[in-house]
Amino acid sequence: MQRREFLTGTLAAGSGLVLGARLSAEPQPLTTQGESKMPFQQPPLTYAKSALAPFLSEEQMMYHYDKHHATYFKNLNGLVEGKPEAALPLREVVAQAAAGPVFNNAAQAWNHSFYWDCMMPHGGGQPKGDLAAAIKRDFGGYDDFKKAMSELSVKVFGSGWGWLAADKQGKLEIMPLGNADTPLKHGKEPLLTIDVWEHAYYVDYRNERPRYVDGFWNVVNWDFAEKCFQAAVK
Numbered sequence: 001m002q003r004r005e006f007l008t009g010t011l012a013a014g015s016g017l018v019l020g021a022r023l024s025a026e027p028q029p030l031t032t033q034g035e036s037k038m039p040f041q042q043p044p045l046t047y048a049k050s051a052l053a054p055f056l057s058e059e060q061m062m063y064h065y066d067k068h069h070a071t072y073f074k075n076l077n078g079l080v081e082g083k084p085e086a087a088l089p090l091r092e093v094v095a096q097a098a099a100g101p102v103f104n105n106a107a108q109a110w111n112h113s114f115y116w117d118c119m120m121p122h123g124g125g126q127p128k129g130d131l132a133a134a135i136k137r138d139f140g141g142y143d144d145f146k147k148a149m150s151e152l153s154v155k156v157f158g159s160g161w162g163w164l165a166a167d168k169q170g171k172l173e174i175m176p177l178g179n180a181d182t183p184l185k186h187g188k189e190p191l192l193t194i195d196v197w198e199h200a201y202y203v204d205y206r207n208e209r210p211r212y213v214d215g216f217w218n219v220v221n222w223d224f225a226e227k228c229f230q231a232a233v234k
């Protein structure tokens, strides 16, 4: 078994024995962990809460991860206990739920796990490989893509998310979506997201959403986005 597979498998099992490895190892995708069934468990971060500074402070991360994200899991478990949704993977709950509290909490639980994966300490730079080629094809180039994704994310009215998503043919689309909405509800595969709920940035940036969105590109995890792109077109 490769080291990467071992770490991923260990993390997916939710073992508390490898906390040190979680924090020191190369960041691993979290979202598969979020697909565990009821009780749905908030995946551990693969980096320390201080590790994304100065983009996000430890205090900002603490409120976002420990308070907001954790609450969506707590609410979801309370809502689905004893119901058919409790037997589904989290992603399926998101895909199947009608508009309402179950969808809102399931989607917010899943969206945030995905968001944590989209960032990494010492991230940034530009995409490589097939995703870079697709960005060039569909947006004209990285700079044009970044400008468009930033602008559309900043312009989300109220709370929501700026998403980069792909269809099964690999065509890319920037999707600014409100509240808990996700490309999963639109037949698209998420590749990247920026949380633009105020709770994501208010500790560090107050009302300055554009400055927060600008900083996101300094920690973006393009390796994760590339993996999602490969999965989308597989």
Ligand SMILES: [Fe+2]
Pocket (backbone or CB within 6 Å): 064, 068, 112, 195, 197, 199, 200
């Ligand atoms: Fe959030």
